[in-house]
Amino acid sequence: xxxxxxxxxxxxxxxxxxxxxxxxxxxxxxxxxxxxxxxxxxxxxxxxxxxxxxxxxxxxxxxxxxxxxxxxxxxxxxxxxxxxxxxxxxxxxxxxxxxxxxxxxxxxxxxxxxxxxxxxxxxxxxxxxxxxxxxxxxxxxxxxxxxxxxxxxxxxxxxxxxxxxxxxxxxxxxxxxxxxxxxxxxxxxxxxxxxxxxxxxxxxxxxxxxxxxxxxxxxxxxxxxxxxxxxxxxxxxxxxxxxxxxxxxxxxxxxxxxxxxxxxxxxxxxxxxxxxxxxxxxxxxxxxxxxxxxxxxxxxxxxxxxxxxxxxxxxxxxxxxxxxxxxxxxxxxxxxxxxxxxxxxxxxxxxxxxxxxxxxxxxxxxxxxxxxxxxxxxxxxxxxxxxxxxxxxxxxxxxxxxxxxxxxxxxxxxxxxxx
Numbered sequence: 001x002x003x004x005x006x007x008x009x010x011x012x013x014x015x016x017x018x019x020x021x022x023x024x025x026x027x028x029x030x031x032x033x034x035x036x037x038x039x040x041x042x043x044x045x046x047x048x049x050x051x052x053x054x055x056x057x058x059x060x061x062x063x064x065x066x067x068x069x070x071x072x073x074x075x076x077x078x079x080x081x082x083x084x085x086x087x088x089x090x091x092x093x094x095x096x097x098x099x100x101x102x103x104x105x106x107x108x109x110x111x112x113x114x115x116x117x118x119x120x121x122x123x124x125x126x127x128x129x130x131x132x133x134x135x136x137x138x139x140x141x142x143x144x145x146x147x148x149x150x151x152x153x154x155x156x157x158x159x160x161x162x163x164x165x166x167x168x169x170x171x172x173x174x175x176x177x178x179x180x181x182x183x184x185x186x187x188x189x190x191x192x193x194x195x196x197x198x199x200x201x202x203x204x205x206x207x208x209x210x211x212x213x214x215x216x217x218x219x220x221x222x223x224x225x226x227x228x229x230x231x232x233x234x235x236x237x238x239x240x241x242x243x244x245x246x247x248x249x250x251x252x253x254x255x256x257x258x259x260x261x262x263x264x265x266x267x268x269x270x271x272x273x274x275x276x277x278x279x280x281x282x283x284x285x286x287x288x289x290x291x292x293x294x295x296x297x298x299x300x301x302x303x304x305x306x307x308x309x310x311x312x313x314x315x316x317x318x319x320x321x322x323x324x325x326x327x328x329x330x331x332x333x334x335x336x337x338x339x340x341x342x343x344x345x346x347x348x349x350x351x352x353x354x355x356x357x358x359x360x361x362x363x364x365x366x367x368x369x370x371x372x373x374x375x376x377x378x379x380x381x382x383x384x385x386x387x388x389x390x391x392x393x394x395x396x397x398x399x400x401x402x403x404x405x406x407x408x409x410x411x412x413x414x415x416x417x418x419x
Contacts, residue, residue, distance in 0.1 A: 003045035007104035008053035008077040016369030019388040024104040029231040040110040082189030103167040125207035131163040140164035150206040153193040232271035324365030335377040340365035348383040
């Protein structure tokens with residue numbers, strides 16, 4: 001089978017991290033999100049078909065022409081929005097073969113793909129989808145099932161238990177006929193769930209496989225932290241390929257890439273992952289569930305906890321980075337601090353597409369885009385976002401989100417007089 005990966009979206013809810021790149025290339029545990037999707041599909045497909053549009057050149061540069069020796073074909077999404085339209089874009093390439101479809105921004109384990117393929121074969125189905133039981137379907141459409149088959153994909157039913165769709169499918173090629181008949185939804189998109197309802201109404205056998213493992217729909221910034229924690233907790237092996245000076249302490253598991261130097265006085269409690277050619281220390285404290293990319297500098301008197309620091313970024317001295325995401329090519333001036341906890345310990349709310357959303361976390365720090373520079377003694381409130389390409393002057397208190405490409409400085413009143 002061919003594996004069709006949907007990767008055309010803008011990822012607006014993940015801004016500022018997606019200001020200049022598709023969300024599927026954002027790194028979690030120092031690896032692009034889409035590579036985890038390809039890895040878990042790899043045992044079941046002989047070719048990857050990636051549907052692209054937004055910032056497609058950057059995605060193509062990251063993935064290249066093959067993955068684990070299997071070819072990757074890139075196809076531009078047809079005009080129109082929605083998963084059905086994205087899948088339709090692959091019609092000519094998949095031909096007359098059944099194929100797997102996966103969202104490029106959803107993480108689940110290989111066992112989910114294996115179970116879906118098994119059920120599809122066993123039920124001699126025309127289509128199949130992977131589902132998971134949740135106690136609260138407020139944010140999901142409900143999958144109504146009977147006798148091993150899907151009977152209906154319903155709207156969000158509210159706070160009730162039931163099966164939800166996980167964004168992994170297998171289709172026979174006649175799905176394209178139903179896609180062409182799929183109406184525009186109220187959201188202005190062509191939804192593959194509407195297509196599936198058309199198939200069911202036409203008497204097609206739509207099977208389902210249940211999945212109980214880890215799953216993450218990476219739609220908000222804090223989802224990146226959740227996935228980072230899961231991957232470091234479950235996948236990381238203690239492996240040091242760099243240099244560790246005498247006087248540094250590494251409590252496993254800690255992965256250190258080639259060319260990286262851990263200087264004396266650094267104290268690192270795993271699970272922590274550090275990329276290649278980075279400089280860590282001296283005299284810094286790196287706490288669990290932290291990933292630090294390639295060519296980074298974490299310097300003297302710096303503490304990092306439960307955070308993602310992407311490639312080519314620096315926290316060189318006197319910084320605290322807690323429960324935060326720092327994009328690529330950033331530099332934090334001396335004394336830049338990310339606050340991550342409200343005094344009342346209430347959940348941190350984050351502005352997403354103009355509306356405040358509850359992150360569900362009582363600890364959440366800054367979300368900083370790419371190519372951001374902060375001056376000395378900058379303080380960033382919990383859950384605040386700094387857009388890519390912005391410059392924050394010395395002594396600024398970032399209490400509101402900063403748009404991309406913005407200069408923020410403090411006007412200082414001075415009194416100068418003779419004593």
